[in-house]
Amino acid sequence: MILVGDRRLGEASPAAAGMLAPSVERASGPAHDFAIAARDLFPEYLELLETETGVAVSLNRRGVLQVAVTESGVKGLRKAALPSTEWLDRNELTRLEPVLSHALGAVLNPNDGCVDNIAMLAALERLVASSDRVPRVEGWVTKVSRHGNDQRVLLGSGEALYAARVVLAPGAWGSSIDGAAWLRFVTPSRGQLVAYESIGLRHVAYGPRGYLVPRGGATIAGSTMESVGFDAATTPDGVAKVNSAAEEICPAISAARVSSAWAGLRPVTPDMLPLLGPDPANPGLLYACGHSRNGILLGPLTGEVIASLVAGEPAGHDLSQFRPDRF
Numbered sequence: 001m002i003l004v005g006d007r008r009l010g011e012a013s014p015a016a017a018g019m020l021a022p023s024v025e026r027a028s029g030p031a032h033d034f035a036i037a038a039r040d041l042f043p044e045y046l047e048l049l050e051t052e053t054g055v056a057v058s059l060n061r062r063g064v065l066q067v068a069v070t071e072s073g074v075k076g077l078r079k080a081a082l083p084s085t086e087w088l089d090r091n092e093l094t095r096l097e098p099v100l101s102h103a104l105g106a107v108l109n110p111n112d113g114c115v116d117n118i119a120m121l122a123a124l125e126r127l128v129a130s131s132d133r134v135p136r137v138e139g140w141v142t143k144v145s146r147h148g149n150d151q152r153v154l155l156g157s158g159e160a161l162y163a164a165r166v167v168l169a170p171g172a173w174g175s176s177i178d179g180a181a182w183l184r185f186v187t188p189s190r191g192q193l194v195a196y197e198s199i200g201l202r203h204v205a206y207g208p209r210g211y212l213v214p215r216g217g218a219t220i221a222g223s224t225m226e227s228v229g230f231d232a233a234t235t236p237d238g239v240a241k242v243n244s245a246a247e248e249i250c251p252a253i254s255a256a257r258v259s260s261a262w263a264g265l266r267p268v269t270p271d272m273l274p275l276l277g278p279d280p281a282n283p284g285l286l287y288a289c290g291h292s293r294n295g296i297l298l299g300p301l302t303g304e305v306i307a308s309l310v311a312g313e314p315a316g317h318d319l320s321q322f323r324p325d326r327f
């Protein structure tokens with residue numbers, strides 16, 4: 001196995017908020033079942049990662065709150081709530097999260113939560129660096145093509161690599177790779193995030209226009225969804241929108257110090273579901289990309305199913321909604 005990749009400003013994985021919220025960012029059918037299975041894989045996955053690397057990654061499974069700040073918000077949330085959720089009235093919510101005491105109530109989605117994706121990436125980097133079975137090649141892939149029974153991967157430097165199978169995971173930049181037809185449906189969507197000093201929030205909280213995520217000594221607020229190509233810079237307007245959505249969820253955040261702001265490029269598809277599985281026209285080429293708003297959540301299970309497919313084994317999950325050629 002060879003890992004080929006290059007760094008780009010705006011990579012989504014380190015920029016993400018780390019929410020594991022399949023009950024809120026809800027898909028339908030087998031895609032929803034896949035997302036729930038992905039969430040429930042995290043405890044075992046992070047334990048294995050810690051055993052292999054010594055890096056402990058914090059996982060929060062306290063549940064995700066959807067906060068109502070108006071009477072119509074209360075009605076809407078109660079109407080859409082799943083049977084597995086719990087409605088918290090104002091007093092119950094205040095007991096659970098004193099910083100949300102201004103809200104009228106909230107839906108609690110049990111078992112959803114968040115992961116420290118920065119720590120998770122550090123653990124994965126360490127795992128790859130310590131393995132002599134996974135050599136790394138720094139380079140920008142420009143083209144993939146069939147070469148007899150193998151696949152040929154051409155780099156910008158002119159170097160070519162050969163393999164029986166190639167897994168494509170180029171984030172938002174896939175459309176620049178020649179020879180992988182379905183990558184043209186993955187486009188960049190910029191998201192801006194703002195980190196505040198912690199306001200003491202313990203649960204992920206969604207509001208009408210954004211969300212708050214507790215991470216270590218910070219509370220992270222997000223996010224915008226902007227079609228601005230590959231521009232990964234923050235803007236005063238974007239940061240102002242995130243601030244305003246955060247204050248709607250928790251007015252007290254206006255007094256908290258902002259420690260940083262950043263942006264990342266989500267690899268989005270027209271239906272916001274990933275492309276997973278072999279290219280029907282070239283089965284040696286496997287897609288593992290286009291995870292849109294949920295790539296941190298879906299990442300570990302994606303790795304598991306793609307590894308099975310590469311080994312010629314069944315995926316173990318219904319991937320029909322993720323067919324790369326569905327558009």
Ligand SMILES: Cc1cc2nc3c(=O)[nH]c(=O)nc-3n(C[C@H](O)[C@H](O)[C@H](O)COP(=O)(O)OP(=O)(O)OC[C@H]3O[C@@H](n4cnc5c(N)ncnc54)[C@H](O)[C@@H]3O)c2cc1C
Nearest residue numbers: 006012013016017018019141170171191264294295296297
């Ligand atoms: C602001 C924001 C908030 C988010 N919040 C969440 C969240 O709370 N929960 C969640 O589950 N998801 C979230 N996401 C989505 C999630 O981050 C993405 O779906 C996921 O990280 C995508 O991972 P990826 O590996 O496909 O892409 P990336 O992390 O962008 O990585 C792609 C890599 O491929 C490299 N590359 C690309 N093209 C080539 C090439 N031709 N040759 C060589 N290398 C190449 C790039 O340089 C990069 O290193 C968020 C995203 C953003 C931007």
